[in-house]
Amino acid sequence: MxxxxxxxxxxxxxxxxxxxxxxxxxxxxxxSLPTGVIKFLRFLPLTIIFALTLSSLVDEKIGRLPSFLLVESLAVVPTFWIVVKSKNILLAVLVGILSTAILRFFF
Structure with a gap:
């Protein structure tokens, strides 16, 4: 209960x-919102995605400098290419997952 x-x-x-x-x-x-606020709000999705992506590419530990993770950094390349070419987020997520899985198999 x-x-x-x-x-x-x-x-x-x-x-x-x-x-x-x-x-x-x-x-x-x-x-209606002021023009400056609208311009600012248009950049929010891009900055949020960039921050999330960067945080998943970097390994940070207390007492050490941040370092890039090899597999995740390599998986970003085909994922970013798909985003630029197709503008399809779902396809980009699938490519990112598959790229990471394939790279982890070899590394």
């Missing part, structure tokens, strides 16, 4: 997760 405190914690966590995702849409509904 689930206690009321567990249900309360789940509901609060759901609200805390949901609120920042929905609140911007509610606050800007029917309003």
């Amino acid at each position: 689930i206690s009321s405190s567990v249900v309360s914690i789940i509901l609060v966590a759901a609200g805390v997760t949901w609120l920042p995702r929905v609140l911007p849409f509610l606050l800007t509904q029917g309003k």
Whole structure:
């Protein structure tokens, strides 16, 4: 049996997760944003993808300089090529997974 405190914690966590995702849409509904804000927001998906990609390519440990991971760095090359040529994210994800799997088989 689930206690009321567990249900309360789940509901609060759901609200805390949901609120920042929905609140911007509610606050800007029917309003136009300044041109500078729109230009900034257009770069967010690219910067987020770059940050996620870079963090998966670099091995960082306390007390050592960061180093690039060989397999992941090599797998980025065909994945990036697919993204540039096809503009298909799903295909790029599949190529990245397959490239990583094949490279890990050999390295």
